[in-house]
Amino acid sequence: MIEDVTQPLDVSRLGDARVDFNGSLALSWFPRLQAELAEAGGSVQAALCFARELQGRRTLSGTLSTELVLTCQRCLQPLRFPLQTRFHLALVDAGEDAGPLPDQLEAVVVDAERVDVLALLEDELLLCLPIAPRHRSEERCVAPTRHEGSSFSETEVDEKHNPFAVLRDLHVKQSPEKR
Numbered sequence: 001m002i003e004d005v006t007q008p009l010d011v012s013r014l015g016d017a018r019v020d021f022n023g024s025l026a027l028s029w030f031p032r033l034q035a036e037l038a039e040a041g042g043s044v045q046a047a048l049c050f051a052r053e054l055q056g057r058r059t060l061s062g063t064l065s066t067e068l069v070l071t072c073q074r075c076l077q078p079l080r081f082p083l084q085t086r087f088h089l090a091l092v093d094a095g096e097d098a099g100p101l102p103d104q105l106e107a108v109v110v111d112a113e114r115v116d117v118l119a120l121l122e123d124e125l126l127l128c129l130p131i132a133p134r135h136r137s138e139e140r141c142v143a144p145t146r147h148e149g150s151s152f153s154e155t156e157v158d159e160k161h162n163p164f165a166v167l168r169d170l171h172v173k174q175s176p177e178k179r
């Protein structure tokens with residue numbers, strides 16, 4: 001059982017005991033995600049499972065679902081963004097060779113026995129955010145009128161740049177399986 005999910009958790013002990021967690025996580029517990037939101041309230045429904053696989057690997061798998069309010073990059077009005085993600089992480093000690101992992105398993109380096117699980121979940125949520133969120137309905141979504149000669153234009157929105165792409169690089173790069 002998890003007493004307080006907001007505290008760093010002993011993932012080895014939880015994995016050995018195969019602990020599940022089902023509950024609601026306040027969006028206010030995710031400060032980096034908060035910075036991207038137009039409205040701060042709400043929560044994330046989480047179903048987590050800590051386990052230890054046959055190879056001794058500690059894993060954290062589960063699903064997260066929520067509805068976020070982002071800012072539309074065309075009309076600058078709030079945009080509701082339902083988010084649901086499923087993940088399966090291998091928790092690897094810093095310096096440890098994770099070895100080849102099955103395709104569906106993603107390695108995440110943890111640097112202590114007690115792990116800030118909320119930060120791991122926050123990474124998963126950030127990776128789901130659209131690069132440049134926009135309403136789908138064109139009628140309700142119109143770019144604000146700009147004065148003649150305004151230097152600002154929509155093309156200045158850099159859609160290719162995802163500020164959270166760096167999170168992918170933080171995950172351990174797996175060497176190709178040698179055969």
Ligand SMILES: [Zn+2]
Nearest residue numbers: 072075135141
């Ligand atoms: Zn819009």
